[in-house]
Amino acid sequence: MGEMTQEDLAKRVGVARQTIIAIEKGKYNPSVALAIKIARVFGVTVEEVFTLNGDESSSEQGGAPGAQS
Amino acid sequence: MKPLSTRTLVIAYIVYTAVVVVLAITVSQKFYLALIALAFGRPVLRELRVLADRDEWLSLVSYRSSHIAFLAAMLIAGLIFMWTGIVNLGEPPYEVSLILLITLFVKFAALQLMGRTRERAGRAIAWIMGGGWMLFVAGHGLQWVTLIEGAPFIGIMVCAFLSRRWPRITGIVISLAGVASIIAFVDFPLEYDRLIVPFLLSFPLMLSGALLILGDRAEEDDEDTVPAAEH
Numbered sequence: 001m002g003e004m005t006q007e008d009l010a011k012r013v014g015v016a017r018q019t020i021i022a023i024e025k026g027k028y029n030p031s032v033a034l035a036i037k038i039a040r041v042f043g044v045t046v047e048e049v050f051t052l053n054g055d056e057s058s059s060e061q062g063g064a065p066g067a068q069s
Numbered sequence: 070m071k072p073l074s075t076r077t078l079v080i081a082y083i084v085y086t087a088v089v090v091v092l093a094i095t096v097s098q099k100f101y102l103a104l105i106a107l108a109f110g111r112p113v114l115r116e117l118r119v120l121a122d123r124d125e126w127l128s129l130v131s132y133r134s135s136h137i138a139f140l141a142a143m144l145i146a147g148l149i150f151m152w153t154g155i156v157n158l159g160e161p162p163y164e165v166s167l168i169l170l171i172t173l174f175v176k177f178a179a180l181q182l183m184g185r186t187r188e189r190a191g192r193a194i195a196w197i198m199g200g201g202w203m204l205f206v207a208g209h210g211l212q213w214v215t216l217i218e219g220a221p222f223i224g225i226m227v228c229a230f231l232s233r234r235w236p237r238i239t240g241i242v243i244s245l246a247g248v249a250s251i252i253a254f255v256d257f258p259l260e261y262d263r264l265i266v267p268f269l270l271s272f273p274l275m276l277s278g279a280l281l282i283l284g285d286r287a288e289e290d291d292e293d294t295v296p297a298a299e300h
Contacts, residue, residue, distance in 0.1 A: 014124070015124035015125070015126065016124055016126070016127055018126065019124050019125070019126035019127065022126050028126050028129065030126075031125055
């Protein structure tokens with residue numbers, strides 16, 4: 001999981017690399033469909049990949065932490 | 070429909086350009102006008118879902134940049150319109166009025182079509198057409214002549230009001246008013262300096278009428294209903 005590049009993730013979910021970068025930087029909130037696709041790539045739930053900003057019940061803040069360049 | 074690949078599209082562009090240039094050289098230079106499709110062809114194909122070369126983020130960026138360009142164009146056209154027509158009490162340049170009014174109407178109509186049911190969109194367009202043209206006529210002074218000239222537009226507004234109860238009948242009346250305005254005021258072939266009436270009266274009325282005729286009551290029921298969340 002940690003070795004996956006942005007390019008790999010982009011290909012697997014069918015979007016451009018810029019889209020993955022925008023999601024990682026928090027510039028863009030993906031659609032539900034794309035969020036589910038990303039979560040499935042990592043074999044986790046959507047809530048494990050994405051969290052609401054200011055959501056006290058979560059330990060992580062936004063973005064797609066599984067995607068690394 | 071299967072989306073076109075970028076390679077297929079590039080080949081189509083090259084062939085299209087070659088055909089247009091040959092026709093322009095051999096038949097008439099007016100064929101050069103067809104080259105404008107090269108600038109707007111791809112965006113139109115994307116809107117028609119024929120071309121799917123952008124994902125959701127790239128589409129959003131494209132839409133935002135287009136919206137900024139729209140605002141800039143409207144700001145410039147609006148300033149020229151206000152400066153020449155209101156500040157200097159003259160006649161705004163025809164081309165500027167055409168671009169400003171048609172673009173604003175397209176924005177309004179698209180907003181209605183995308184955000185409302187067909188029936189509500191048709192009614193809103195009828196209100197805007199009747200009210201807008203009535204204001205334009207009233208701008209020439211409040212006299213009996215104004216009332217007579219504005220009578221058809223008052224009729225459109227009455228139809229818009231009655232369309233809540235009789236959408237199909239009023240839709241037919243509004244459509245026929247659009248067709249009648251073409252027969253009465255529009256000459257073919259269309260000249261670019263006489264596009265205001267067809268594009269800002271006839272076609273919008275026909276669109277409004279068609280939406281009211283096609284409108285579905287069942288569709289309206291869905292609008293105010295939010296599915297209950299499951300816990």
